[in-house]
Amino acid sequence: MTTKLSAAALPHITTAPVPAYDRSALTAGIVHFGVGNFHRAHQAVYLDDLFATGSDHDWALIGAGVRDADEAMRQKLLAQDWLTTIVEQEADSSSARVTGAMIDYLRPGDSATIINTLADPAIRIVSLTITEGGYYIDPASQQFDPTHPDIVFDAAHMTAPRTAFGLILAGLLARRTAGTVPFTVMSCDNIPGNGHVTANAIIGLASLVDLGLAAWVEANVAFPNGMVDRITPATSAREIALLAKEFAIEDNWPVFCERFKQWVLEDNFPAGRPALERVGVQFVTDVAPYEHMKIRILNGGHATIAYPAALLDIHFVHDAMADPMVGDFLAKVERDEIIPVVPPVPGTNLDDYFALCTRRFANPKIGDTIRRLALDGSNRQPKFIIPSALDRVNNSQSAQGLALVSALWCRYCYGTTDSGAIIAPNDPSWDRLTVQARLAKSDPTAWLAMTDIYGDLAENPSFIKDFTHALTTLWLIGTRATLERYLANGL
Incomplete structure (x- = not known):
């Protein structure tokens, strides 16, 4: 017998802790764009922990979205009073909890309501998890792209913008007009210098609207940098069924994740913030070293195993880690x-951090998929892999392993695995990538010709040579034999 999740059902749930605080007494202090699994497993969990201490109940979450797909999430959460079941899984244990930090979710497309909510003085933080590809930045330069059609539209329609950045700017404009203190804008995405990137996007958009507004945003709005971390797979029918079977809870969209979580934040919140340090958030003056470590080692590690595993028809990440060729390839490239x-x-030993990452990747309970790791390489490679390769060649050091990672990505974008299985489109630029990957089969430099992705690395003779040899070898002898050759003596 399962219990369908709702506020009324909370007293009847005995298989998992439920919010011990009075949710009816919560008031909103944060609007969050991008209510996906990661947000609900991360920021929302930290806030739920904080509310359980009996304090800061004026910092509850209101969700917001800008995509048509966000409405499906909104309807599923609305049906259960904005509650979410979080299932934390380790190799030898699983535990569930119900979180209640969200109290509303604004309808996507309702610009007027979203802007009015952002203008409310009670809202002191606006946060975002809109994925790496959602910031309108050029992959190679990492600079804001003011020519993107979405941005051009918003600049001309500030009363009804379509993007998160347009809505945030409209909310700031309303607060400026009313003389209300501006809210802090806090990115929770895996982007180097995510606060700086967010500031560039919003100030860049403001510059298209009014230079005075742009100057006011730059002078008055805080954009703290932050590093976030928790492995959180997508939810499928598998997870919904597991929750019902193991914990007798019927949740429309539960979140399964690892037990580990981390959040490092610059303490730059002029309008105030919740006391998240009480529940494990680390506030520092400079996040850059932490995010650099995480993006290069953890996210770079994910990118390193994603494409060889996909080409070998491996479905789950933990199975990839159990494959000697893939696991050893990751270790060699990292070290x-x-x-x-x-x-x-x-305070961090990088070798110990990598060892922690490998244990997390190998967790068989998470059910994280290789396809998720391989998603959106055109945005992720320039952040997770290419910078490390560029650092090495600029120091006259070998980047042979990273060139092989890039060649594996190219081979993946060809659209078939080594066995001939079709790879479904897995990138916003999939059509373009497929064209270039097919050209690169006979001319590897065609892949590196995407200078918007590779930047200066595309012109480096050493990297060109290593990439060319790696891709040629992949086509000649296949993924497994190429990995074996690289691990034995290099390519």
Whole structure:
């Protein structure tokens, strides 16, 4: 017998802790754009922990979305009074909890209501998890792209913008007009310098609207940088069924994740913030070393195993880690090429951090998929892999392993695995990538010709040579034999 999740059902749920605080007494202090699994497993969990201490109940979450697909999430959460079941899984244990930090979710497309909510003085933080590809930045330069059609539209329609940045700017404009203190804008995405990137996007958009508004945003709005971390797979029928079977809870969209979580934030919140340090958030003056470590080692590690595993028809990440060729490939690339170019991090041993990452990747309970790791390479490679390769070649060091990672991505974008299975489109630029990957089969430099992705690395003779040899070898002998050759003696 299962219990369908709702506020009324909370007293009847005995298989998992439920909010012990009075949710009816919560008031909103944060609007969050991008109510996906990661947000609900991360920021919302930290707030739920904080509310359980009996304090800061004026910092509840209101969700917001800008995509048509966000409405499906909104309807599923509305049906259960904005509650979410979080299932934390380790190799030897699983535990569930119900969180209640969200109290509303604004309808996507209702610009007027979203802007009015952002203008409310009670809202002191606006946060975002809109994925790496949602910031309208050029992959190679990492600069805001003011020519993108979405941005051009919003600049001309500030009363009804379509993007998160347009809505945030409209909310700031309303607060400026009313003389209300501006809210802090806090990115929770895996982007180097995510606060700076967010500031560039909003100030860049404001510059298209009014230079005075742009100057006011730059002078008055805080954009703290932050590093976030928790492995959180997508939800499927598998997870919904597991929750019902193991915990007798019927949740429309539960979140399964690892037990580990981390959040490092710059303490720059002029309008105030919840006391998240009480529940494990680390506030620092400079997040850069932490995010650099995480993006290069963890996210770079994910990118390193994603494409060889996909080409070998491996479905789950933990199965990829159990494959000697894939696991050893990850270890060699990390230890030989990635970790040596990561600057020191206060109080952290980088080898120990990588060992922690490998244990997390190998967790069989998570059910994280290789396809998720392989998603959106055109946005992720320039952030997770290419910078490490560029650091190495600029120091006259070998980047052979990272060139092979890039060649594996190219081979993946050809659209078939080594067995001939079709790879479904897995990138916003899939059509373009497929064209270039097919050209690169006979001319590897055609792949590196995407200078908007590779930047200066595309012109480096050493990297061109290593990439060309790696891709040629992949086509000649296949993924497994190429990995074996690289691990034995290099390519």
